[in-house]
Amino acid sequence: MKLRRSGRLVDMTHYLLQNPQTLVPLSYFADRYQSAKSSISEDLGIIKQTFEQQGIGSLLTIPGAAGGVKYIPYTGLEEATQFIEELSELIAKPDRLLPGGYLYMTDILGNPKLLNKIGKMFATAFKDTKVDIIMTMATKGIPLAHAVASYLDVPVVIVRRDSRVTEGSTVSINYVSGSSKRIQTMLLAKRSLETGSNVLIIDDFMKAGGTVNGMVNLLAEFQANVAGIGVLVESENVEERLVEDYISLVKLENVNERDRQIEVNPGNFLTVMSKSNE
Amino acid sequence: MKLRRSGRLVDMTHYLLQNPQTLVPLSYFADRYQSAKSSISEDLGIIKQTFEQQGIGSLLTIPGAAGGVKYIPYTGLEEATQFIEELSELIAKPDRLLPGGYLYMTDILGNPKLLNKIGKMFATAFKDTKVDIIMTMATKGIPLAHAVASYLDVPVVIVRRDSRVTEGSTVSINYVSGSSKRIQTMLLAKRSLETGSNVLIIDDFMKAGGTVNGMVNLLAEFQANVAGIGVLVESENVEERLVEDYISLVKLENVNERDRQIEVNPGNFLTVMSKSNE
Numbered sequence: 385m386k387l388r389r390s391g392r393l394v395d396m397t398h399y400l401l402q403n404p405q406t407l408v409p410l411s412y413f414a415d416r417y418q419s420a421k422s423s424i425s426e427d428l429g430i431i432k433q434t435f436e437q438q439g440i441g442s443l444l445t446i447p448g449a450a451g452g453v454k455y456i457p458y459t460g461l462e463e464a465t466q467f468i469e470e471l472s473e474l475i476a477k478p479d480r481l482l483p484g485g486y487l488y489m490t491d492i493l494g495n496p497k498l499l500n501k502i503g504k505m506f507a508t509a510f511k512d513t514k515v516d517i518i519m520t521m522a523t524k525g526i527p528l529a530h531a532v533a534s535y536l537d538v539p540v541v542i543v544r545r546d547s548r549v550t551e552g553s554t555v556s557i558n559y560v561s562g563s564s565k566r567i568q569t570m571l572l573a574k575r576s577l578e579t580g581s582n583v584l585i586i587d588d589f590m591k592a593g594g595t596v597n598g599m600v601n602l603l604a605e606f607q608a609n610v611a612g613i614g615v616l617v618e619s620e621n622v623e624e625r626l627v628e629d630y631i632s633l634v635k636l637e638n639v640n641e642r643d644r645q646i647e648v649n650p651g652n653f654l655t656v657m658s659k660s661n662e
Numbered sequence: 663m664k665l666r667r668s669g670r671l672v673d674m675t676h677y678l679l680q681n682p683q684t685l686v687p688l689s690y691f692a693d694r695y696q697s698a699k700s701s702i703s704e705d706l707g708i709i710k711q712t713f714e715q716q717g718i719g720s721l722l723t724i725p726g727a728a729g730g731v732k733y734i735p736y737t738g739l740e741e742a743t744q745f746i747e748e749l750s751e752l753i754a755k756p757d758r759l760l761p762g763g764y765l766y767m768t769d770i771l772g773n774p775k776l777l778n779k780i781g782k783m784f785a786t787a788f789k790d791t792k793v794d795i796i797m798t799m800a801t802k803g804i805p806l807a808h809a810v811a812s813y814l815d816v817p818v819v820i821v822r823r824d825s826r827v828t829e830g831s832t833v834s835i836n837y838v839s840g841s842s843k844r845i846q847t848m849l850l851a852k853r854s855l856e857t858g859s860n861v862l863i864i865d866d867f868m869k870a871g872g873t874v875n876g877m878v879n880l881l882a883e884f885q886a887n888v889a890g891i892g893v894l895v896e897s898e899n900v901e902e903r904l905v906e907d908y909i910s911l912v913k914l915e916n917v918n919e920r921d922r923q924i925e926v927n928p929g930n931f932l933t934v935m936s937k938s939n940e
Contacts, residue, residue, distance in 0.1 A: 385715065390671055394712040397675040402778070434672040437663065486828045490854050494819060496812040500680070523820060524828070526804040534774040541772060542801060550764045550802070550867075576768050589828075 387417045392427050400431065400443070400455040404507075405537040409452040428453050439463050457535045459501075459508045461657055465650075467501055472634050472648040475617065481646060485639045486589075487617070493527050493588060502633065503531025506586065506614045509631045509653060510536065512660075515584045515611045517541060517577065519603070521570070521595055524588040528616060532586050541576045543599060545569060551576075555605050559598030570598050572606070582611040590615040593627035600627070618651055631656055665695045670705050678709065678721070678733040682785075683815040687730040706731050717741050735813040737779075737786045739935055743928075745779055750912050750926040753895065759924060763917045764867075765895070771805050771866060780911065781809025784864065784892045787909045787931060788814065790938075793862045793889045795819060795855065797881070799848070799873055806894060807864040814862075819854040821877055823847060829854075833883050837876030848876050850884070860889040868893040871905035878905070896929055909934055 387395060396413060413424045432443035441458040445451070459467070471492075480488045492498055515538055520529035522544045529540045545568065547554055556571035577583070585599050600610055613630035620637045632651030639646050665673060674691060691702045710721035719736040723729070737745070749770075758766045770776055793816055798807035800822045807818045823846065825832055834849035855861070863877050878888055891908035898915045910929030917924050 387712070390667070390708045391712040391715070393668055393671045394675045394709050395716050395718075397672045398679060398713075398716070398718050401676060401679060430668045431672050434665070434669045435676075437669070438673050438676070440673075440676050482828060482830055488828065488830050488851075488853070490819070490829065490851055491817070494811075494817040494854070496808065496815065496817070499808070500812065523800045523804065523822065523826075526801065527808045527818070530774065530777070530805045530808055533772075534778065537774065539769070539772040539774070540805070541768070544801065548801075550760060550766065551768065552760055552766050573766075573768055575766070576772070 385417070387419075389423070389427060392417050392419065392424075393430060396427060397431060400453075401440075403537070404441075404455050404457050404535055407446065407452045407454050412452070456511055457504050457507050458511065459504050461654070464505060464508070464657065465654060467505065468633055468650045468654065471498075471502075472650065475634060475636075476646050476648040478644040478646065481639070481641060481644050483641070485619070485641060487636070487646070489524070489588060489617070493524055499527050499531040502528065502616060503533075503535050505633060505653065506532040506631070507535030509614060509656065510584055510612050513584070513611050514582050516581045518584045518586055519543060519572075519577075519599055520586050521599065525586060528588055529586040532584070532614070536584075538584075541572060543570050543572050543602060545571075547571055555602070557598065557602050557605060559594060559601060561592075561594040568598075570595075570602060572602055577603075577606045577608055579607045581606070581608040583608050584611045585613045586615075588616045589619065590617070590627070590630070590632070591619045593625050593630075596630070597626040615651075663695070665697075667701070667705060670695050670697065670702075671708060674705060675709060678731075679718075681815070682719075682733050682735050682813055685724065685730045685732045690730070734789055735782050735785050736789065737782050739932070742783060742786070742935065743932055745783065746911055746928045746932065749776075749780075750928065753912060753914075754924050754926040756922040756924065759917070759919060759922050761919070763897070763919060765914070765924075767802070767866060767895070771802055777805050777809040780806065780894060781811075781813050783911060783931065784810040784909070785813030787892060787934065788862055788890050791862070791889050792860045794859045796862045796864055797821060797850075797855075797877055798864050799877065802866040803864060806866055810862070810864050810892070816862075819850060821848050821850050821880060823849075825849055833880070835876065835880050835883060837872060837879060839870075839872040846876075848873075848880060850880055855884045855886055857885045859884070859886040861886050862889045863891045864893075866894045867897065868895070868905065868908070868910070869897045871903050871908075874908070875904040893929075 410421050414421050439460045442456045444454040518529045518533050518540045533540045551573040553574045554571040615632045618632040618635050635649045635651045637647045688699050692699050717738045720734045722732040796807045796811050796818045811818045829851040831852045832849040893910045896910040896913050913927045913929045915925045
């Protein structure tokens with residue numbers, strides 16, 4: 385359909401936002417709007433400038449015959465700092481505290497706008513990492529993993545604690561829960577992960593890291609690689625942590641069940657981001 | 663930040679897409695870009711025309727002091743028909759067939775772009791319904807429910823089969839699984855749903871409807887209302903179905919395990935949509 389510049393800008397913005405991390409040839413837009421490539425180029429210049437200025441992300445232009453344009457979702461450092469502060473305040477509410485030092489986070493993990501922002505943050509953290517697929521643990525990690533996946537444009541696989549007929553055959557491992565020291569089982573549908581995949585592990589909560597470490601071991605069974613690890617909340621841990629290399633948005637410290645107090649501080653996200661920007 | 667029309671169009675499109683079903687006062691945009699309301703009005707006219715022409719959705723303008731503009735995501739009938747055909751082909755692959763007439767759908771429910779389209783379809787079906795919150799059953803329904811939620815801008819609550827410490831206190835009911843006739847338990851965190859809420863039930867698969875019917879009964883325990891029921895796949899059922907009023911995207915018929923054949927037809931979505939458009 386033939387569109388004027390103003391209409392093209394609206395439609396191209398929608399198209400790029402719906403297709404992050406995807407190389408779109410200029411000819412695709414030229415055909416879509418029956419416009420000259422030079423006009424499309426100018427449109428993309430305007431979109432790029434606005435995306436970067438307004439903190440929507442960046443627009444990568446790849447020249448040549450096989451080239452095109454790619455939208456890379458990106459949360460700027462200033463916006464990220466502000467969001468982590470908001471998130472910390474939200475999490476620090478004393479009525480979230482549950483027996484055992486756990487936190488009620490169902491409302492946060494059920495809120496599409498918050499998930500959207502969190503998803504974009506992790507997509508920012510792993511934007512230069514080769515990720516083929518995201519892995520998470522049922523149930524709480526699922527909305528989080530999908531929020532990240534929609535920005536990285538990769539599928540999600542879900543690790544479960546029990547087997548379901550609808551999964552087909554599965555691969556299972558036993559692992560030791562880091563905090564409770566209990567032996568547990570986790571399993572993944574056999575046909576859900578290909579050998580050699582680069583897998584980003586996303587989870588909502590990490591205490592000692594037993595579950596995340598279990599997922600790392602499960603990946604080894606599939607001969608797949610750990611591309612990265614991202615957790616929303618890491619909890620202060622007196623004992624040894626089983627996982628070293630991860631990115632967290634917030635960190636719980638001094639959880640006092642008796643006095644119903646939680647201290648919430650920023651995770652390592654901002655530190656890692658500042659370093660990679662240097 | 664002061665922006666010219668071209669930049670405003672890009673940024674407003676992004677803003678509206680990120681905030682569906684939300685009334686945005688014209689003054690918000692006027693302040694955001696330091697522009698006159700008359701210019702903003704013209705911008706919105708261009709966006710409205712492009713959104714409707716390109717099948718992105720509709721832009722509702724509410725006049726007056728308390729007015730503004732609201733983006734309503736909407737999948738047109740033609741696009742919906744085409745997508746349901748694609749989905750049917752994808753589901754009809756014989757290697758999806760699992761013992762007991764179940765289907766392997768993990769790949770579909772793990773694909774962010776497919777989920778996005780499915781979510782927009784259900785948001786279209788329930789765009790004129792008052793929905794406060796979406797309810798689904800762990801595990802498979804979760805990505806689907808969140809895809810719908812992001813277009814309706816409402817939170818998601820998850821019903822589970824087992825209790826977790828991180829949920830706090832819960833309300834549980836027993837229900838009879840429609841197809842296996844077994845008694846099962848489902849439960850929901852007590853603080854996750856308010857009395858009087860209008861709840862949209864979303865699930866991936868419905869056979870006899872035992873699970874969905876269980877969720878309806880659980881809602882009664884919370885004195886909440888059923889705003890609607892949406893299922894991705896309904897399965898042909900020889901016996902009586904426990905749920906009558908629902909919307910489905912596709913329908914399985916003549917599932918033949920021995921010959922590994924599945925017949926996939928459109929669900930009632932298109933029929934319901936055509937009627938509501940008359």
